Amino acid sequence: MIAANLPVQRPPDAKVLVVDRRGHSTHRARSEFVNLLRSGDVVVANDAATLPASLSGRHSRTGRPIEVRLAARDSLDEIARFSAVVFGEGDFRTRTESRSMPPALIPGDRLELGQLRATVARLLNHPRLISLQFDGPTQEIWEGLARHGRPVQYAHLPTPLAIWDTWTSIAGPPVAFEPPSAGFALDWSMLASMSARKIRFATITHAAGLSSTGDSELDALLPFPEPYRIPQSTAWMIKQAQASHGRIIAIGTTVVRALEHAAAMFGGAVPAGERLATQRLGASSKLRIVDAILSGTHERGTSHYELLRAFVDDEILGRIDQELHAHDYRTHEFGDSVFLEKAANRTGNEVHPSVPAGQCLCHP
Amino acid sequence: MHIHHKAVGSIPSQLAPANGPSFNPFSTRRVAVTGGTSGLGLALVRELLNRGAEVALVARGREGVKRVLQELPHAHGIVGDVSRKEDIHPIAIQIVGALGGLDVLINNASDLGPAPLQLLADTECEDFERALATNVLGPFRLTKALLGSLAASAREGRGAVVVNVSSDAAQNPYPRWGAYGASKAALLHLSHIWDEELRLEGVRILSIDPGDMDTPLHAAAMPDADRSTLQRPEEAAHKLANAVAALLSPAASDLHPDLDSEAIAQGAKG
Numbered sequence: 211m212i213a214a215n216l217p218v219q220r221p222p223d224a225k226v227l228v229v230d231r232r233g234h235s236t237h238r239a240r241s242e243f244v245n246l247l248r249s250g251d252v253v254v255a256n257d258a259a260t261l262p263a264s265l266s267g268r269h270s271r272t273g274r275p276i277e278v279r280l281a282a283r284d285s286l287d288e289i290a291r292f293s294a295v296v297f298g299e300g301d302f303r304t305r306t307e308s309r310s311m312p313p314a315l316i317p318g319d320r321l322e323l324g325q326l327r328a329t330v331a332r333l334l335n336h337p338r339l340i341s342l343q344f345d346g347p348t349q350e351i352w353e354g355l356a357r358h359g360r361p362v363q364y365a366h367l368p369t370p371l372a373i374w375d376t377w378t379s380i381a382g383p384p385v386a387f388e389p390p391s392a393g394f395a396l397d398w399s400m401l402a403s404m405s406a407r408k409i410r411f412a413t414i415t416h417a418a419g420l421s422s423t424g425d426s427e428l429d430a431l432l433p434f435p436e437p438y439r440i441p442q443s444t445a446w447m448i449k450q451a452q453a454s455h456g457r458i459i460a461i462g463t464t465v466v467r468a469l470e471h472a473a474a475m476f477g478g479a480v481p482a483g484e485r486l487a488t489q490r491l492g493a494s495s496k497l498r499i500v501d502a503i504l505s506g507t508h509e510r511g512t513s514h515y516e517l518l519r520a521f522v523d524d525e526i527l528g529r530i531d532q533e534l535h536a537h538d539y540r541t542h543e544f545g546d547s548v549f550l551e552k553a554a555n556r557t558g559n560e561v562h563p564s565v566p567a568g569q570c571l572c573h574p
Numbered sequence: 575m576h577i578h579h580k581a582v583g584s585i586p587s588q589l590a591p592a593n594g595p596s597f598n599p600f601s602t603r604r605v606a607v608t609g610g611t612s613g614l615g616l617a618l619v620r621e622l623l624n625r626g627a628e629v630a631l632v633a634r635g636r637e638g639v640k641r642v643l644q645e646l647p648h649a650h651g652i653v654g655d656v657s658r659k660e661d662i663h664p665i666a667i668q669i670v671g672a673l674g675g676l677d678v679l680i681n682n683a684s685d686l687g688p689a690p691l692q693l694l695a696d697t698e699c700e701d702f703e704r705a706l707a708t709n710v711l712g713p714f715r716l717t718k719a720l721l722g723s724l725a726a727s728a729r730e731g732r733g734a735v736v737v738n739v740s741s742d743a744a745q746n747p748y749p750r751w752g753a754y755g756a757s758k759a760a761l762l763h764l765s766h767i768w769d770e771e772l773r774l775e776g777v778r779i780l781s782i783d784p785g786d787m788d789t790p791l792h793a794a795a796m797p798d799a800d801r802s803t804l805q806r807p808e809e810a811a812h813k814l815a816n817a818v819a820a821l822l823s824p825a826a827s828d829l830h831p832d833l834d835s836e837a838i839a840q841g842a843k844g
Contacts, residue, residue: 442842
C-alpha cells in the first residue's frame with residue numbers, strides 16, 4: 211500500500227474495498243458509501259474531536275527539550291491528569307521509531323509546556339510513559355492545550371497538520387488524542403442522503419488514544435483503556451434497529467470497541483452511559499452488536515488490524531491485503547477504506563471486559 | 575426586535591414559552607456567546623445566566639474577559655478573535671471543553687467596518703475585509719466547527735439553535751453603512767440557507783435583528799445619537815432569549831412531527 215501523505219479528508223478518488231458476509235469483494239468509490247447501506251440500518255460514528263495532544267516544551271530539571279504526547283485518560287471529563295508518552299528533542303518529522311529518549315524522568319519532575327505547567331506524577335513501567343498532572347484551574351488547562359498544543363502527527367505527513375485537518379465533519383467533544391479517522395469519509399451531504407433513505411445516523415464519543423509510539427514494548431500495550439459515552443439517542447436507535455433486523459454499521463474501530471464493550475458488560479444490550487473500554491478485540495472475539503465496519507486500511511500487526519479479525523477470518527484478511535496492494539490503496543489516516551461485513555461463519559468466543567463491573571463509570 | 579424568517583409561521587410567534595411558568599428551557603442548557611464582554615453580548619450573558627444556563631463567553635480582549643468573570647464568576651471566559659481562522663478551533667475546543675457540549679451558539683461579535691462610517695467609495699478594503707471576517711466568515715467557521723456538538727444535542731432532544739445577530743442594515747441600503755450592511759446581508763442569507771439545509775438534523779439557524787441599541791458599536795457608528803431614545807441592550811437580550819426559548823421548548827417539536835430527527839429526540843428522552 212501507499213502512504214497517504216496529504217491531509218485531505220475526502221479526496222475525490224478515495225476508494226473502498228467492500229467485502230460482503232460471504233467474503234466476496236468489490237472495489238467502489240468511497241463517495242458512494244451510502245449505496246452500501248440499507249433502509250433500517252443504523253450508522254454509528256465516533257464524534258470525538260481531536261485534541262491538539264502534542265505539547266513541546268522543556269524538562270525543567272535538565273533544561274532539555276521534550277515533546278509530550280497525551281495518550282490516555284480515565285474519564286471523558288478528566289482534564290488535569292493524563293497518561294503521556296514523552297520524547298526527547300525533535301518533532302514529528304523524525305519517525306517515532308528513531309526518536310530520542312527523554313531525559314530520565316522521576317516523579318515530581320516539572321515540565322514546561324508552552325503556558326502549561328505539569329508535574330510527573332508517576333512513571334508507568336517504561337522510561338517514556340508517565341502519568342502527568344497539569345497545574346492550575348480547568349479553564350487554564352483547556353486554554354493551554356487549545357493554544358499551545360499541536361495535533362499528534364507522524365513522519366508520513368511532511369507538512370504540519372492544522373487542528374481542522376484532524377477534525378471530522380461531525381466532531382464534537384474534544385477528547386480524542388488522534389482523529390477517529392474512519393469518520394473522515396463522512397460529510398453532511400452523506401448524512402442528508404442517509405436520512406432521505408431512512409438510514410439512521412448515531413454517534414458515540416470515544417476518546418481514541420495514540421495509535422503508535424514507535425516503541426515496540428509500548429505499542430504492545432495499545433490500545434490503552436479508553437473512556438467512551440453512549441448517548442440516549444444512540445442506545446435507542448440501536449435497540450430499534452435490532453428489533454427490526456436493521457444492521458449496526460460502525461464507522462471505525464473505536465465504535466466497535468465501545469459498543470462491544472458495553473454489550474459484553476450488559477449481556478448484549480447497549481445502554482446509554484459513560485464507561486471505560488478495557489478489552490481488546492481480535493480473532494477470538496464474538497461481535498454481538500456490530501454487523502459491519504467502515505475502517506481505514508490497516509497494516510498487519512497493529513491493534514486496528516487485530517480488531518478486523520473479529521469480523522473475518524485470516525484467509526479473507528489475507529485476500530484483502532492482496533487486493534489492497536494490487537489496487538494501490540492508500541494507507542494511514544488520510545488513506546482509502548475497507549467496508550467489512552461480519553462473515554456469516556464467524557463463531558468467536560464471548561468478549562469479556564477485563565475489569566469487574568464495579569469499576570464501571572456508567573451513569574445511573 | 576425582528577426575527578428574519580422566510581416562511582411566516584416557521585418559528586413560533588409567541589415569544590414566551592408556552593409551557594407554563596414551571597418550564598425553564600434554559601436550565602441545564604449550554605450556551606456560547608461571542609462578543610460577550612460589552613453591549614448586547616454582555617447583556618445576553620447576564621440574562622442567560624439568570625435563566626439558569628451554563629454560559630461561555632468569547633471575546634478578543636483578555637482584560638475585558640477578566641472583568642466580566644469578576645462580576646459573573648459562574649460564566650466561562652474564553653479569549654479569542656472569531657475573525658482569525660487560527661483562533662476558531664481553539665475557541666471551539668474551549669467552549670465544548672468548558673460546557674461539555676453545546677445547545678445554543680449566539681454569534682453576536684460584530685465589526686462596524688470603518689469608524690466613523692464612510693461612503694463605500696471611501697472605505698478602505700482592509701476595513702471591509704475585517705467586517706466580512708468578523709460578521710460572515712467568523713460565524714460560518716465557528717458554527718461549522720461546533721456543528722457536530724449542536725447536532726448531537728438535537729439528537730438528544732435538547733434542541734440546537736444558532737443565533738446570528740443581524741441588523742436592519744442587512745435589508746436596507748443605508749448610505750455609509752456599506753461594509754457593515756453588506757456583511758450583515760451576507761450573514762442573513764447564510765442563515766436562511768443553512769437553516770433550510772440543517773432542518774433535517776434538527777439544528778435551527780436563526781437570524782435576529784435586535785433593533786437599535788445603546789451599545790459601543792452604535793456609539794462608534796453614530797456618536798451624536800441621543801442615547802436616551804435607544805433601547806437598552808438588556809431589553810433586547812431579554813427578547814432575544816425569549817425567541818431562543820421558544821425554539822428550545824418542547825412545543826417547538828410539534829412543528830415537524832414527520833421528521834425522523836424528532837422521533838429520535840423523543841426516543842432519547844424516553
